[in-house]
Amino acid sequence: MKKEIKKIKSQIQKEYKELNSIKEKEAVKLLEHFNNAFGSLVEEDPEIYFENNYDGFAVKKAMGNKDYPTEILTVRYKASNYDLEYPDQLGLNYYTTSTINDFELKRLALIGSAAKIILNGKSEILEDYARVKESFNDDLRKHQDKIWNLDKERIDLEKLQNELDKEQKLEKAFNKGFYLEKNDYGKFPSIELRGDFVSYGTSKIKLIDYVNPETQKSVNVEITQIQKGWDGEKYYDLEPKTQKVNKVRLSNLMYYINNSK
Numbered sequence: 001m002k003k004e005i006k007k008i009k010s011q012i013q014k015e016y017k018e019l020n021s022i023k024e025k026e027a028v029k030l031l032e033h034f035n036n037a038f039g040s041l042v043e044e045d046p047e048i049y050f051e052n053n054y055d056g057f058a059v060k061k062a063m064g065n066k067d068y069p070t071e072i073l074t075v076r077y078k079a080s081n082y083d084l085e086y087p088d089q090l091g092l093n094y095y096t097t098s099t100i101n102d103f104e105l106k107r108l109a110l111i112g113s114a115a116k117i118i119l120n121g122k123s124e125i126l127e128d129y130a131r132v133k134e135s136f137n138d139d140l141r142k143h144q145d146k147i148w149n150l151d152k153e154r155i156d157l158e159k160l161q162n163e164l165d166k167e168q169k170l171e172k173a174f175n176k177g178f179y180l181e182k183n184d185y186g187k188f189p190s191i192e193l194r195g196d197f198v199s200y201g202t203s204k205i206k207l208i209d210y211v212n213p214e215t216q217k218s219v220n221v222e223i224t225q226i227q228k229g230w231d232g233e234k235y236y237d238l239e240p241k242t243q244k245v246n247k248v249r250l251s252n253l254m255y256y257i258n259n260s261k
Contacts, residue, residue: 001161008154012147019143026136027052033132037125038075038117041110048072048110056093059110071095073111075118077129086130090118169257170207177206177222178260186235188226191256193248201227203240205256211247219253220246 034050034057041059042048051058056076060069073094077087094111097104118125172178180202182188188201204224211218224242228235 001157001164005154005157005161008150008157012150012154015143015147015150019140019147022136022139022143026132026140029132029135030129031057033128034075037121037128038114040117041113044110044113045106059114072107073114075114077126086133087126090122090125092118166254166258169260173205173253173257173260174207174209177204178257179204180256180260187228189256191252193221193223193245193252197245199223199225199245201225205253207253208244217250218247219250220244221248221253 031050031052038050038057038059045061048059048061051060053074053076055078056074058074059072061072062069073092076089076091076093078089078091079085079087080089092111092114094107169178180189188203190198190200191202191205192198202223203226206222208220208222210216211220222242222244224240226240227238229238230236
């Protein structure tokens with residue numbers, strides 16, 4: 001089953017790779033669409049350039065005195081309601097400022113030009129945008145559906161594998177017991193086995209039997225404890241001690257059983 005899960009994960013990665021490749025091609029075509037619609041802005045200012053944005057396209061300009069480009073404006077493509085497959089609205093986002101200089105005046109002029117392009121050709125621009133998106137929809141959905149189905153299969157198999165692992169570890173806890181690891185301070189953990197009993201320095205736990213085989217909620221266990229001694233200079237491990245503890249809730253032990261090796 002683990003091999004099958006690994007195989008499915010590999011298939012999912014392959015599908016994601018192909019999906020991302022299609023999205024990259026789509027982004028290129030959408031940027032071409034935007035250049036065709038708003039390319040006249042570059043004629044006004046040859047230093048600007050366009051970038052894909054999550055809900056439209058940003059118009060940016062590199063500034064000599066800054067380490068990052070300035071966003072002149074963003075053209076937003078928006079659907080008026082969630083039932084629409086493609087945007088039916090075009091708008092502008094831009095910052096306002098009280099700064100007075102040539103750059104800001106030119107920026108306002110570009111914003112005005114972008115607004116005119118939208119007012120004069122909104123329908124054609126939105127139709128062309130929808131055409132580009134539609135040309136990639138089938139391929140995108142095909143890979144998205146494959147990923148969804150494969151991921152569902154992976155989740156189901158991993159749940160089943162986890163249950164099998166738990167059963168195997170529980171079986172091992174009855175047959176051989178399981179060992180616990182020291183913490184960062186070199187001590188074995190302290191475990192509250194019952195409300196009236198805490199096991200200190202617990203190095204091993206072995207399940208003996210169920211208190212009630214029908215309900216299987218509580219178990220009788222054998223614990224091995226290794227506590228610390230002090231020789232005047234450093235701590236050292238004392239000799240292991242083993243004892244039986246009855247009527248321990250299995251739920252108090254499942255964390256350690258599931259995380260045992």
